[in-house]
Amino acid sequence: MKKILLLCLLLCNAPLLSAQHVLVLQTDFGTKDGAVAAMKGVAVGVDPRLPIFDLSHENTPFDIWEAAYRLKQAATYWPAGTVFVSVVDPGVGTSRASVVLKTKSGHYFVTPDNGTLTLVAEDLGIEAVRRIDESVNRLPGSEKSYTFHGRDVYAYTGARLAAGRITFEEVGPLLAAEVLSLPHANAVFANGVVTGGIPMLDFHYGNVWTNIPDALFSRLQPAYSERFKVTISRDGRTAYEGVMPYVHTFGEVAKGEPLLYLNSLLNVAFALNMDNFAAKNGLSAGGEWTVRIEKAGK
Numbered sequence: 001m002k003k004i005l006l007l008c009l010l011l012c013n014a015p016l017l018s019a020q021h022v023l024v025l026q027t028d029f030g031t032k033d034g035a036v037a038a039m040k041g042v043a044v045g046v047d048p049r050l051p052i053f054d055l056s057h058e059n060t061p062f063d064i065w066e067a068a069y070r071l072k073q074a075a076t077y078w079p080a081g082t083v084f085v086s087v088v089d090p091g092v093g094t095s096r097a098s099v100v101l102k103t104k105s106g107h108y109f110v111t112p113d114n115g116t117l118t119l120v121a122e123d124l125g126i127e128a129v130r131r132i133d134e135s136v137n138r139l140p141g142s143e144k145s146y147t148f149h150g151r152d153v154y155a156y157t158g159a160r161l162a163a164g165r166i167t168f169e170e171v172g173p174l175l176a177a178e179v180l181s182l183p184h185a186n187a188v189f190a191n192g193v194v195t196g197g198i199p200m201l202d203f204h205y206g207n208v209w210t211n212i213p214d215a216l217f218s219r220l221q222p223a224y225s226e227r228f229k230v231t232i233s234r235d236g237r238t239a240y241e242g243v244m245p246y247v248h249t250f251g252e253v254a255k256g257e258p259l260l261y262l263n264s265l266l267n268v269a270f271a272l273n274m275d276n277f278a279a280k281n282g283l284s285a286g287g288e289w290t291v292r293i294e295k296a297g298k
Helices: 002-012 035-046 064-075 118-124 149-162 214-220 277-281
Strands: 023-027 052-056 083-087 098-103 108-112 126-131 188-190 193-198 200-202 207-213 227-234 237-245 258-262 267-272 286-295
Touching: 023 035, 023 064, 023 149, 035 052, 035 149, 052 064, 064 083, 064 118, 083 149, 098 118, 098 149, 108 149, 188 214, 193 214, 207 214, 207 277, 207 286, 214 267, 214 286, 227 258, 267 277
Parallel strands: 023 052, 023 083, 083 108, 237 258
Antiparallel strands: 098 108, 098 126, 188 193, 193 207, 193 286, 200 207, 207 267, 227 237, 227 286, 258 267
8 A cells, every 4th residue: 555655656746756858968078077077067956857968078179060060960859848058169258149049849959159059940940049147047156257158057057947947938038039150051953963062071980971961862863873973072173073873871882982872861971881981082071162963874
């Protein structure tokens, strides 16, 4: 009887025994010192039951575009209500705004408004943006700290929001439904050719990821194993030109051979089977890089 009563009490109070939403952290801090641990300590101090996960802490220092792309890469696989804290903040302590974006998908992003929100705002839509009111949403006792807003403002506010200690409306004043957007070109199809850019490399393996979505590539009416001519240029100068097959996965070509495939985001990508395509061809990512794809012909 006592066990049944205890179980009933646990079930009846289930909402009180777990945090409302999970917290996901991204920084360019690395994990060699205590910075990330300090952020997690602040979050646990808000609510020790709060589930905390890492997106990445190995982002290239000061690279806001990379932070934006990593959010795009991961966000849609987390449930609505997830709170992301992203701190790649070369302007820390300056006048750039500290905001929380609520997307139309129901996700929250706590970050400086410095371009980090470019791609999730584009992909998920902007429901509302609020500026963080640091008079109430700042770690108590941190008022004289100007260089660690990741701990003092973003982790604290994100944890309070995820734990249900504050509502979105209590973050701070409502701003215009817009965020600072980093310039980037979209992929296009014209005259039997698809052109696009290289927003990111798959660093660990050296695969080259483009911004050409499956839907646009499909306008070439590709068939599996069909060969395509790929030209990659930097500032108008050809860095790579070659022919490669369109396949499902790496092992469908011989070791060291090039291939064209759809990556995990269903965008066109290029690789060498069990080798580093980017390093072998001196390729990188960024706005100066362009990609051209067309049928190779017979």
